[in-house]
Amino acid sequence: MNSFLLDGAEIPFEPGQTVIQAALAAGHYIPHLCYHPEFVPHGSCKLCTVRADGRPTAACTLPAQAGLKVESETEELNDLRRTLVQMLFAEGNHFCPSCEKSGNCVLQALGYDLGVMTAGFRHFFLDRPVDASHPDILLDFNRCVLCKLCVRASEEVDGKGVFSLAGRGIQRRLIVSAESGRLADTDIAVTDKAVEVCPVGVILRKRVGFRVPIGRRRFDARPISAQALEDAPRKPEHKHE
Amino acid sequence: MSEGRIRIATASLAGCFGCHMSFLDIDERLFDLLAKVEFDRTPLTDIKHCGPCDIGLIEGGVCNAENVEVLRAFRRNCKILVALGACAVTGGLPAQRNHLDIGACLQEVYLTEPGLINGQIPNDPELPLPLDMVHPIHEVVKVDYFIPGCPPSADAIWKVLTDLIAGRTPRLGHGLIQYD
Incomplete structure (x- = not known):
């Protein structure tokens, strides 16, 4: 091989x-x-x-x-990665203490695992409204990291195309593909892959908040570096212990 | 570190004292700590002004003119300055007002809020003037170490303090670095 x-x-x-x-x-x-x-x-x-x-x-x-x-x-690459995580925190409103995704959030878990201890950059403190129009799903644009996973999942798996990225550069943002721009006016369902796949706290299911207490969540048990290996598809002989 | 006992000062700026509560959560380890350290200015001693210290712990961000003064006094007096908790590290909860105009905030809270009668914006000369934005402390002074968390756990605070007292660079591993 x-x-x-x-x-x-x-x-x-x-x-x-x-x-x-x-x-x-x-x-x-x-x-x-x-x-x-x-x-x-x-x-x-x-x-x-x-x-x-x-x-x-x-x-x-x-x-x-x-x-x-x-x-x-290497120290060089992990330094660059820490800087990238700090920049993502700076350009959104990532307020972990009030976020339902805390403990299950990939951005946060990367910060923990890479040892990001400081804000690093002056935060933008953007004024971004949330979209609570849908009966089952909350959309909080403050936490978007533009990974495009919801866009990809909604198109490729759900076959709906509910989300898009609009604008360029610093203006880039997540939008809802409806004339009104509201999530309620799309055919998204709470069981969609697009809802499940969000790595941060943008697309949240309503009425399940804090069902799993802080401290007993996905990345509380093990760091993301161990969890990612657990999640990776592989042949049985490569199974990570 | 200086001869004899290590001197520690603490203060809460734009914070909720939650980090100080978490500090007290080191529980009986306080006895071990008190064998090695002496407290200077801190809410625990009620000393009002910070003298020369080895370690300063700052909870809370910088939201008004008094915070700036206290923080600068800590920086002048402390050999090592530590940002303790989410608000000191990033601005935290008080910084969630940063996307709003401070004038509009004061107007709404003190003048136009329904139910207010003869409201007025407080203007006593003894009140420190609020800043237009809440800042993490490293935007005002140099900070040596950061302990994130809202609040940081007692174990995280203990780890940093014991590392510093032993002359080690503080390191928080999995389970001790937290942002929530």
């Missing part, structure tokens, strides 16, 4: 696999946010940036190649 080197470890891969797919399948974690094993890579968050033969590249879009030398767990 073909293989490449990740931080000195030999990683086997199958043709067509990306570096992150092969790494996770072999039990090696590379930090990531917009990458999701069930969806085509988007390559926008840059958390999974590695050095491949010395060049910085997103591991989620990089096809695995035999003999490639990949560096990921």
Whole structure:
């Protein structure tokens, strides 16, 4: 089987696999946010940036190649990842103490695991309204990290196209594909993949808030670096202990 | 660290004293701590002004002119300054007013809120002037270490204090770094 080197470890891969797919399948974690094993890579968050033969590249879009030398767990790359997490916190309103997603949030869990201790940047404190129009689903735009997972899930899995990203650069934002712009005027259902897949606290199911107490949630039990390996699709012989 | 006992000062700026409560949650470990440290200015001693100290713990962000003064006095006097909790680290709950205009806030709360009779915006010279925005403390002074959390757990505070007292760089691992 073909293989490449990740931080000195030999990683086997199958043709067509990306570096992150092969790494996770072999039990090696590379930090990531917009990458999701069930969806085509988007390559926008840059958390999974590695050095491949010395060049910085997103591991989620990089096809695995035999003999490639990949560096990921370096102080330089983890410093850059911490900065990216700080920038995501700065450009939204991520107020963890009042967020239902706390403990289940991928952005927060990345901050914990990478050891992000400070705000780093002056926060934008944007005025973003929430959309509570839907009877079963709350939409809180304050926490969006533009990972596009809900857009991808609604199109590819639910076949509905409820969400889109509009605008460019700093103006980029999540919008609802309805003339009114309101979630109530779409055919989204609480059972949709788009609802489940949000890694942060934007798309929330109503009336289940805090059913699982803070302290007993997904990333309370184990850090995201361990949880991501648990979640990664892999062959039984690669099962991570 | 200075000869003899290590001196610690603490203050709550735009905070709720929740971080101080969490600090007291170190429970019987307070006895171990008191064997090694002496408290300077803190709500626990009721000393009003901070003298020369080894460690300063600041809870809360900076929301008014008095906060700026207290924070600068801590920075002048403390060899190591620690931001304690979400509000000191990011601005926290009080900073949730930052997207609103302070003038409009005061108007609504003191003048136009339904049910108010003869309302007026407080203007006593003894009241510190509010700032237009609430700032995390590192935007005003240099901060050496940060303990996030609302509040940080007693174990996190204990870990940082014991690391500092032992002369180590504080490190919080899984379960001790929390933002909520």
